[in-house]
Amino acid sequence: MIEEVSKIKEVSKKKNNRITLGKVIQKCILYSFILFLVVIVIVPVIWIFGASLNPGNSLYGSTMIPENPTFIHYYKLFTETDFPIWYSNTLKIATGNMLLSIVLTTITGYVFSRFKFKGKKMGLMSMLILQMFPAFISMTALYVLLLQMKLLNTHLGLIIIYAGGQIPYNAWLVKGYFDGIPKSLDEAARIDGASNITIFRKIILPLARPIITFVALTNFTLPWMDFILPRLILRTADKKTLAVGLYEMVSGHQNTKFTTFAAAAILVAIPITILFIYLQKHIVQGLSSGATKG
Amino acid sequence: MRKSTKATLLSAIFMGLGQFYNRETGKGIVFIIIEFIGLALIPYFRYSIWGILTLGETPLHYVNDIAVGDHSIFLLIQGIIAIMVLIFFIVFYIINIFDARKTGKIRDKGGKVKTFKQFLKYIWEKYFPFVGLSPAIIAIFFIVLLPIVFSIFIAFTNYSSPYNLPPRALVDWVGLKNFKNLVTLKIWNSTFWGVAKWTIIWAALSTLTTYFAGLFLALLTNLKGLRFKKAWRGIFILPYAIPAFISLLVFRMMFSGPGAVNSFLSQIGLEQVGWLTDPLIAKITILVVNLWLGSPYFMVLMSGILTNISKDLYQAADIDGATKRQKFFKITLPIVFYQTAPFLILSFAYNFNNFNVIYLLTDGNPVNAAYKYAGHTDILVSWIFKMTYDQNQFHMAAVVSIIIFLVIAGLSAYSFSRTKSFKEEDMIQ
Structure with a gap:
């Protein structure tokens, strides 16, 4: 049987090795098509980078490859706008949100994965369904809630809302991942006298690095992109986040700060993009852990 | 009267009394503190319930240059928050009664009552799912559920510009009118x-x-x-x-x-x-x-x-x-x-x-x-x-x-x- 297979393989190899004109043309078409796709993917990136180097201010004069490239907009970003403040605010919120979210979701996921209790299935289902509610009107409620807790216009308030709001979806994914860690490991440890918390810390967490990376990454990146909730909750300029600042640069009709926006966009996109590509394996694993079809 | 019945009744009358009767001082103190907090909050609950039912009675106006009046939307949200707090309180009350009954039964049978420390350890191990979930439950209640309940309630009010926009004007409950308008207008x-x-x-x-x-x-x-x-x-x-x-x-x-x-x-x-x-x-x-x-x-x-x-x-x-x-x-x-x-x-x-x-x-x-x-x-x-x-x-x-x-x-x-x-x-x- 194995011999047969290898024979077939040899035959097909011989077939493949014969170079014909048709094959060459095929290859040419294939690679030029791939290059075409690459251009489509890359052009917007090059364009925005080129725009950030354009000397003017507006969208009109900017060209993809500027004739007199200048870094003035990057310089202005740090001297004339609050960009550094926005950056550090966002970094602070992102880090806080990431840490709090990891703690909340892993514990919740652990309980849902390892314990049996009344209302578990209903709890799981309602967690998922609840987060499907369109959020816009409900933001008023969050505003009043923070007002009552005296957390309005604070980064802590925003972090609490982010970290609380992400529980339903992420806890579900984390639970799915934990389900894949053999229960025999827990049981062995329990026989040795380990408590729930010890099992969680010493056995589950070390084996769950991919999903924790996923939760960390998604929660770290969220505050860099959300321009709606911070606008409502953070009322003063010194508390503003990057997404809000960036959005305000181009949401007006004049687009007068277009090139500065381009420079800011580059500075925000580069670290996040690198993080994403560096961690992409975990992202795929994380996404598929909750939803693989059985 | 059996000890379990007595403890149950005592705890039903006032949180923690049954626990004291069962000689569980630590637990008793915790429950009594919760009860006192609850009692202290009665005016708050009463105001909040009034708020959610009426959505305010006097719109914003100025008395000696100071703004006074009811803000319907704040009243509505405060009402929902109060109801949620009340639910948590009632859950504690029920737990308190059942706990007194359980310990009383142990005493009826002549068993030994756990010390406060033993009890905490018992909870930590036996009820770990609920202990572990409690931060998530609280967060979901107030950050996910509260806004949703609020939005759903708003669908039954006339909260809109130009005539029913707080703080200058009040909002009222209108029943199914909005749903009807969506279908008929x-x-x-x-x-x-x-x-x-x-x-x-x-x-x-x-x-x-x-x-x-x-x-x-x-x-x-x-x-x-x-x-x-x-x-x-x-x-x-x-x-x-x-x-x-x-x-x-x-x-x-x-x-x-x-x-x-x-x-x-x-x-x-x-x-x-x-x-x-x-x-x-x-x-x-x-x-x-x-x-x-x-x-x-x-x-x-x-x-x-x-x-x-x-x-x-x-x-x-x-x-x-x-x-x-x-x-x-x-x-x-x-x-x-x-x-x-x-x-x-x-x-x-x-x-x-x-x-x-x-x-x-x-x-x-x-x-x-x-x-x-x-x-x-x-x-x-x-x-x-x-x-x-x-x-x-x-x-x-x-x-x-x-x-x-x-x-x-x-x-x-x-x-x-x-x-x-x-x-x-x-x-x-």
């Missing part, structure tokens, strides 16, 4: 159905296009004999890695009137196109931009599945003399479809509410004169946003939110109940 009705139609078309098309483009990219970058596979994949993943918020704003600039695309067109002597201003072209532009944004996600997902398909299947097919085409249609495609089916539904639900793409690209524009507060490219969720933030039509926005929620929640519940991590629930332990 022509302008609301036609806007809703018009926007809903485009929302469904958009969600279906955007999901299908990105799904198949992702499949295509995955197959392309997995082709046998293709060189530099990793490099191609690395480039194709870029749109997924770059923050969507930024790429969307960049596309908005590129496709705008004086943007790069139009200036390129005029350079090569073609006429400029209203990429984001013509109703039909704008819709197509949105779909194309979303294709750029969304396909890499499916490419990544499907690449993983493609490389995990067992080689045995293909070898067996080879032996049976299957052609390439047969192998592709009978092995590869069915496996990919089967494994990605839940993602297809999730992606539909996501796109159905994909506010960012629409809002950041077009703001829902161009304006549609036949619609109330909505443009040609608005989907339901961006329409809700406009009704809330631009027009202050909270009551109608709430009604539409409830409708969206019912559709999306039903769909997701169905797809989730078919996933592995939900199905296997019964088999655990």
Whole structure:
């Protein structure tokens, strides 16, 4: 049987090795098509980078490859706008949100994965369904809630809302991942006298690095992109986040700060993009852990 | 009277008394403190319940230059918060009674009562699920559930500009009037159905296009004999890695009137196109931009599945003399479809509410004169946003939110109940 297979393989190899004109043309078409796709993917990136180097201010004069490239907009970003403040605010919120979210979701996921209790299935289902509610009107409620807790216009308030709001979806994914860690490991440890918390810390967490990376990454990146909730909750300029600042640069009709926006966009996109590509394996694993079809 | 009955009665009268009777001082003190907090909050509860029932009685006015009056919306939210706090309190009260009864029963049988320390340890181990879940439960109650309850309540009020906008005016309960208006008033009705139609078309098309483009990219970058596979994949993943918020704003600039695309067109002597201003072209532009944004996600997902398909299947097919085409249609495609089916539904639900793409690209524009507060490219969720933030039509926005929620929640519940991590629930332990 194995011999047969290898024979077939040899035959097909011989077939493949014969170079014909048709094959060459095929290859040419294939690679030029791939290059075409690459251009489509890359052009917007090059364009925005080129725009950030354009000397003017507006969208009109900017060209993809500027004739007199200048870094003035990057310089202005740090001297004339609050960009550094926005950056550090966002970094602070992102880090806080990431840490709090990891703690909340892993514990919740652990309980849902390892314990049996009344209302578990209903709890799981309602967690998922609840987060499907369109959020816009409900933001008023969050505003009043923070007002009552005296957390309005604070980064802590925003972090609490982010970290609380992400529980339903992420806890579900984390639970799915934990389900894949053999229960025999827990049981062995329990026989040795380990408590729930010890099992969680010493056995589950070390084996769950991919999903924790996923939760960390998604929660770290969220505050860099959300321009709606911070606008409502953070009322003063010194508390503003990057997404809000960036959005305000181009949401007006004049687009007068277009090139500065381009420079800011580059500075925000580069670290996040690198993080994403560096961690992409975990992202795929994380996404598929909750939803693989059985 | 038996000790358990006595303890139960005592705890029912006042939290903690039964525990004291059972000689559990530590527990008793905790419960008594909770009871005192509850008693101290009675005026607060009474005010809050009055607030949620009446939504205020005097609108804002000035007395000696100081603003006084009721703010209906604050009253409503405070009312909901108070009810939630009250629910937690009642749960504690019930726990307190059951606890006193349980310990009393142990004493009836002559058993030994746990010390406070032993008890805490017992709770920590026996009731770990509830201890572990309590932060999440509290967070979900106040951060997820409270806003939803609020939105649902708003659908039964007349909270809207210009006549019922606090703080200058009060809001009232109106029952089902808003739902009736949505069905009977022509302008609301036609806007809703018009926007809903485009929302469904958009969600279906955007999901299908990105799904198949992702499949295509995955197959392309997995082709046998293709060189530099990793490099191609690395480039194709870029749109997924770059923050969507930024790429969307960049596309908005590129496709705008004086943007790069139009200036390129005029350079090569073609006429400029209203990429984001013509109703039909704008819709197509949105779909194309979303294709750029969304396909890499499916490419990544499907690449993983493609490389995990067992080689045995293909070898067996080879032996049976299957052609390439047969192998592709009978092995590869069915496996990919089967494994990605839940993602297809999730992606539909996501796109159905994909506010960012629409809002950041077009703001829902161009304006549609036949619609109330909505443009040609608005989907339901961006329409809700406009009704809330631009027009202050909270009551109608709430009604539409409830409708969206019912559709999306039903769909997701169905797809989730078919996933592995939900199905296997019964088999655990």
